[in-house]
Amino acid sequence: MTAIDERRDTAADGPAPEIGKSRKRKEDAHLITGRTTWTDNMVLPGMVHLAILRSPMAHARITAIDVSAALSRPGVLAAYTGRDFADTQGSIPCAWPVTPDMVNPGHPSLAVDQVNHVGEAVAVVVARDKTAAQDALEAIDIDYEQLPVVLDMERALAPDADLVHGHTESNRSFTWIFESGAAGTGAPIEEVLGQAEVTLSRRFLQQRLIPAFMEPRSTVVQPDGEGFVMWSATQVPHILRTMLALTLSVPEHKVRVIAPDVGGGFGGKLQVTPEEVITALVARKLGKPAKYTESRSESLMSAHHGRDQIQDITITARRDGTVTGLDVHLYADMGAYLRLVSPGVPVLGAFMFNSIYKFDAYRFVCEGVFTTKTPTDAYRGAGRPEATFAIERIMDELAVELGMDRMELRRKNWIRHEEFPFTTVAGLTYDSGNYEAATDRALELFGWDDLVAEQADRRARRDPVQLGLGISTFTEMCGLAPSRVLGSLSYAAGGWENATIRMLATGKVEVVTGTSPHGQGHETAWSQIVADQLGVPFEDVEVIHGDTQSSPRGLDSYGSRSLVVGGIAIVNAAQKVVAKARRLAAHLLEASEDDLDFANGSFTVKGAPGNSKSMAELAFAVFSAHDLPEGMEPSLDADATFDPENFSFPHGTHLCALEVDTETGFSTIRRYVCVDDIGEVINPLIVEGQVHGGLAQGIAQALYEEAVYDDEGNLTTGSFVDYLLPSAADLPNFITDRTVSRSTTNPLGVKGVGEAGTIASTPAVVNAVVDALRPWGITDVQMPCTPERVWRAIAQGAEKSERDPGGTVSWGGASTSSSDGSGADDTFADGSGAGSTDSSEGSQR
Amino acid sequence: MIPAAFDYLKPSSLSEAVQAYAAAGEDAKLLAGGQSLLPILRLRLAYPELVVDLGGLAELTGVSDDGDAILIGAMTTHADIASDPLIKQHAPLIAQATETVADRQVRHRGTFGGSLAHADPAGDLPAVALALEAELRVHGPRGERSIAARDFFLDYLTTSMQPGEILTAIRVPKLGEGWSTHYEKLNRVAQAWSIVAVAAAVHRSNGTITEARIGLTNMGSTPLRATASEQALAGAPATEESVASASASAAEGTSPPSDLSAKADYRAHLATVLTRRAVRHAAGI
Numbered sequence A: 001m002t003a004i005d006e007r008r009d010t011a012a013d014g015p016a017p018e019i020g021k022s023r024k025r026k027e028d029a030h031l032i033t034g035r036t037t038w039t040d041n042m043v044l045p046g047m048v049h050l051a052i053l054r055s056p057m058a059h060a061r062i063t064a065i066d067v068s069a070a071l072s073r074p075g076v077l078a079a080y081t082g083r084d085f086a087d088t089q090g091s092i093p094c095a096w097p098v099t100p101d102m103v104n105p106g107h108p109s110l111a112v113d114q115v116n117h118v119g120e121a122v123a124v125v126v127a128r129d130k131t132a133a134q135d136a137l138e139a140i141d142i143d144y145e146q147l148p149v150v151l152d153m154e155r156a157l158a159p160d161a162d163l164v165h166g167h168t169e170s171n172r173s174f175t176w177i178f179e180s181g182a183a184g185t186g187a188p189i190e191e192v193l194g195q196a197e198v199t200l201s202r203r204f205l206q207q208r209l210i211p212a213f214m215e216p217r218s219t220v221v222q223p224d225g226e227g228f229v230m231w232s233a234t235q236v237p238h239i240l241r242t243m244l245a246l247t248l249s250v251p252e253h254k255v256r257v258i259a260p261d262v263g264g265g266f267g268g269k270l271q272v273t274p275e276e277v278i279t280a281l282v283a284r285k286l287g288k289p290a291k292y293t294e295s296r297s298e299s300l301m302s303a304h305h306g307r308d309q310i311q312d313i314t315i316t317a318r319r320d321g322t323v324t325g326l327d328v329h330l331y332a333d334m335g336a337y338l339r340l341v342s343p344g345v346p347v348l349g350a351f352m353f354n355s356i357y358k359f360d361a362y363r364f365v366c367e368g369v370f371t372t373k374t375p376t377d378a379y380r381g382a383g384r385p386e387a388t389f390a391i392e393r394i395m396d397e398l399a400v401e402l403g404m405d406r407m408e409l410r411r412k413n414w415i416r417h418e419e420f421p422f423t424t425v426a427g428l429t430y431d432s433g434n435y436e437a438a439t440d441r442a443l444e445l446f447g448w449d450d451l452v453a454e455q456a457d458r459r460a461r462r463d464p465v466q467l468g469l470g471i472s473t474f475t476e477m478c479g480l481a482p483s484r485v486l487g488s489l490s491y492a493a494g495g496w497e498n499a500t501i502r503m504l505a506t507g508k509v510e511v512v513t514g515t516s517p518h519g520q521g522h523e524t525a526w527s528q529i530v531a532d533q534l535g536v537p538f539e540d541v542e543v544i545h546g547d548t549q550s551s552p553r554g555l556d557s558y559g560s561r562s563l564v565v566g567g568i569a570i571v572n573a574a575q576k577v578v579a580k581a582r583r584l585a586a587h588l589l590e591a592s593e594d595d596l597d598f599a600n601g602s603f604t605v606k607g608a609p610g611n612s613k614s615m616a617e618l619a620f621a622v623f624s625a626h627d628l629p630e631g632m633e634p635s636l637d638a639d640a641t642f643d644p645e646n647f648s649f650p651h652g653t654h655l656c657a658l659e660v661d662t663e664t665g666f667s668t669i670r671r672y673v674c675v676d677d678i679g680e681v682i683n684p685l686i687v688e689g690q691v692h693g694g695l696a697q698g699i700a701q702a703l704y705e706e707a708v709y710d711d712e713g714n715l716t717t718g719s720f721v722d723y724l725l726p727s728a729a730d731l732p733n734f735i736t737d738r739t740v741s742r743s744t745t746n747p748l749g750v751k752g753v754g755e756a757g758t759i760a761s762t763p764a765v766v767n768a769v770v771d772a773l774r775p776w777g778i779t780d781v782q783m784p785c786t787p788e789r790v791w792r793a794i795a796q797g798a799e800k801s802e803r804d805p806g807g808t809v810s811w812g813g814a815s816t817s818s819s820d821g822s823g824a825d826d827t828f829a830d831g832s833g834a835g836s837t838d839s840s841e842g843s844q845r
Numbered sequence B: 001m002i003p004a005a006f007d008y009l010k011p012s013s014l015s016e017a018v019q020a021y022a023a024a025g026e027d028a029k030l031l032a033g034g035q036s037l038l039p040i041l042r043l044r045l046a047y048p049e050l051v052v053d054l055g056g057l058a059e060l061t062g063v064s065d066d067g068d069a070i071l072i073g074a075m076t077t078h079a080d081i082a083s084d085p086l087i088k089q090h091a092p093l094i095a096q097a098t099e100t101v102a103d104r105q106v107r108h109r110g111t112f113g114g115s116l117a118h119a120d121p122a123g124d125l126p127a128v129a130l131a132l133e134a135e136l137r138v139h140g141p142r143g144e145r146s147i148a149a150r151d152f153f154l155d156y157l158t159t160s161m162q163p164g165e166i167l168t169a170i171r172v173p174k175l176g177e178g179w180s181t182h183y184e185k186l187n188r189v190a191q192a193w194s195i196v197a198v199a200a201a202v203h204r205s206n207g208t209i210t211e212a213r214i215g216l217t218n219m220g221s222t223p224l225r226a227t228a229s230e231q232a233l234a235g236a237p238a239t240e241e242s243v244a245s246a247s248a249s250a251a252e253g254t255s256p257p258s259d260l261s262a263k264a265d266y267r268a269h270l271a272t273v274l275t276r277r278a279v280r281h282a283a284g285i
Ligand SMILES: Cc1cc2nc3c(=O)[nH]c(=O)nc-3n(C[C@H](O)[C@H](O)[C@H](O)COP(=O)(O)OP(=O)(O)OC[C@H]3O[C@@H](n4cnc5c(N)ncnc54)[C@H](O)[C@@H]3O)c2cc1C
Pocket: B029, B030, B031, B032, B033, B034, B035, B036, B037, B038, B054, B074, B075, B100, B101, B102, B103, B106, B109, B110, B111, B112, B113, B114, B115, B117, B118, B122, B123, B124, B125, B165, B166, B167, B168, B191, B192, B193, B194
């Protein structure tokens, strides 16, 4: 069952509003049938093709490099190493120096004399066609002198650790601290920890993930006089333009960046990539248009990764279940370099660990660490899934410790709906929400009581298939972001968004947006907003985006910001258009502006229904400009830049029922219910799609995905055979619904939905896995909860397993030595597990 | 990635194919559905000078009745196998296992013969061929010969086909009265390879299991038979308990790999669980 409501307007006059309609996405036909120009489809006259040689070593000095043999291969025009660009390539920019003393070792696009992760670019071959370039890579001769690899974050911080970057003092990039006592947002944490009645500490691991967007990255650069035009499969054409100008010392007005239709990003294309810089350098050096498109293997090992944290969490509470303090310590793996927002990702989580709960005191300490792995950066949710996971997992553990019902514990501590707006211990003011309503609806859809009864029955029968129930009551901060907040967090840019509305002579409308859709459906949603604002047909609106020449101002799409920030800029621009049109209508109708009603795209003189002017008529009147009010310029066009005052705070309750086959360890999601509150909804169908995709991605972190390095620093999950993505066949039929608490911080009352499913679902699933295994005294299973890990957890019971219980995994992202926790009460007393197991391994204690 | 350059030949008769393939020797590769070969070429793990495409040989596709057996053309695709009425009737184990292979796209290209010739122990069909005691027909420069499935798989990606030989058909004996089969597979996501799988064919008469043939997927460098379990089952009562106790020895004599998706001890455990389930299912217990 899936709830998609379609709001109907019962008013007799005029069509139903567009907002709230489940419009099919107008962009889908051409995206799905490929009738569009993806970057890799671009062909420019005289275009040359690049192939990039990548380091097979995780950490090594380049002692010799010789490209001459490659130059003599057929079709090859040029070959370059980092030396050739050492003076011109600059450093991949990091726009988020989270602390004044943050160490940024610099990030050459093409390695000059040292490589610091497998997959780092070391040489580039330019040829007449892609095949020739690819073939010639094999002729490049490189001598590497191996350096010790740095893979474990905790060991990397030891005083005698091998250094990733020899010129730095340690592998620490930064330590970022928030403490409620010092910030004045709550009590001093030490005081609260010292007085705690109950203290619970847990270590959770966020494995390394790969964004795995559908369209691999691709870049075409056309040199153009002093500057260049770049087409790139990017989420951030505007940011890219500014950053390329700074990195390559090309005046910004000589750089044009175009993001054509882009096939997904999930944060993975929120970047200024070495490949973009290399393509620009080569094109400019040769004076020819150049193209680089990565293979999937290259994408998996060199496009930035996500997550990878060790989370040490301490929660304190009174015996009655009232939480008092939350103390968070993170190690965040930056990988070998800092990319665009690498350090900011874990820091964004700082404001979300306390989530929907009322704590007296809170501390957050994050240490950013260098390792010899691919850099990490934004990945769907960026910082907030990590926070939500940790708090929702430890709330479950606390409930077990206190012997309390898990939902009761949450209810007791969350912000009640009558308490909004509420300023949290992390200093954010949540404007609206109703956790009770979302939770009640979710419990009802889920059939909680029946499932609890079934679980008890399976436990009593020691059924080989056990049932686990998982809860995640979450919130997130969306709509990145109020510029002044970003400023206070040392982010280099602001968080505003821009829109322009152009009225064409025939009454058609062009909307220019600074957001940069890459699969979300903005063309449809923005058209719906504008259709309602101007009273024009949905079909009459064209959305223009993704080209810094036609849409010169914008800050692009990420962080669930497009609607909440970019959509409001559109509303504001539309209101300016209407104001201009009203002035013109009053003039033409010989009435005062105050005497005009505006509805369904027409201005009507009050009390004289026949006397009206439509937007189309007014647009033509402006075009002809024969009869305008005195001093009015002949234009209805308007633009607006919107800078939000606050974030928006979607929330929701996700419930997961999951069956664990205790004989094989295999988990199957039996039922998944989510009730999300994302405020008002522009297009329920698009929302549904975002939620489904988000759930798939969050569930994938819980059960399937993990980027794994071996002990030499090789990425062993280098193809989709080993980096497992689930498909529809692996996922349940999602039961979704919504409650609506309008956001009070923007005129549409919207909150953003791009990341909700991903943020909420991971802990719901893992809580269900752990719940199924409680009878064995199990208090954690490392993500992804693979069948092998689950089986080993059962086999070892409450005896804590060593880290790396599964596969030959050496360094599956975050690494640690233990995952501690106390046992639960209702353990299967003989420790032999449920049901019959055939092999001794399955039942040993 | 882009494969290194190679010559391409698409013969229109088997004799032409045999001749061209044999003449090129070690430097040639046969192309069936390409689902395993093309990734190998694209990752540049192989550099053949010549690729001989078997796609033009109509005589290598289709399923026919061959008396006490059915004959499956090596180039019959997984998709065609899964819906073939003769296979459904006489060798449903093949259809059931084939339906678990990869995804629709792969099943529409990949072939039965290609899967066996590729001899990947993680592939689902080698263990099935072994359990069904199939016979593999190959054509080479010295004519035609038949190889029993148990003699076909020599090592990881290695078969007993000689240089220049092409697998043309697979002869699968019809299972008679009293036989039933089941394929039990554990993989992490629907389109992923088996961690372990078990192909079981069980003959039952009254309350007794008279014979069981059990093929194991991904429990060694070749597909294997669970010999110890087979012996324990022969003549055993068709009960839950006896199947469970016989299945406990399913991993005996195997040497399962340790890799990213599972360590050897977990595979050994899975073999026992999946054997029990496959045999119980097949025997209707
Ligand atoms: C994403 C993906 C997932 C997969 N998952 C599974 C799975 O879950 N289970 C599974 O069993 N398989 C799986 N496969 C493999 C699939 O079944 C292939 O079809 C099979 O392995 C090879 O068959 P093919 O026809 O594609 O052979 P090809 O790739 O064309 O050839 C494979 C090898 O066999 C040789 N060969 C082919 N035909 C002959 C012949 N007639 N005589 C002699 N040699 C020959 C070729 O030279 C080559 O070396 C998967 C493949 C992919 C791409």
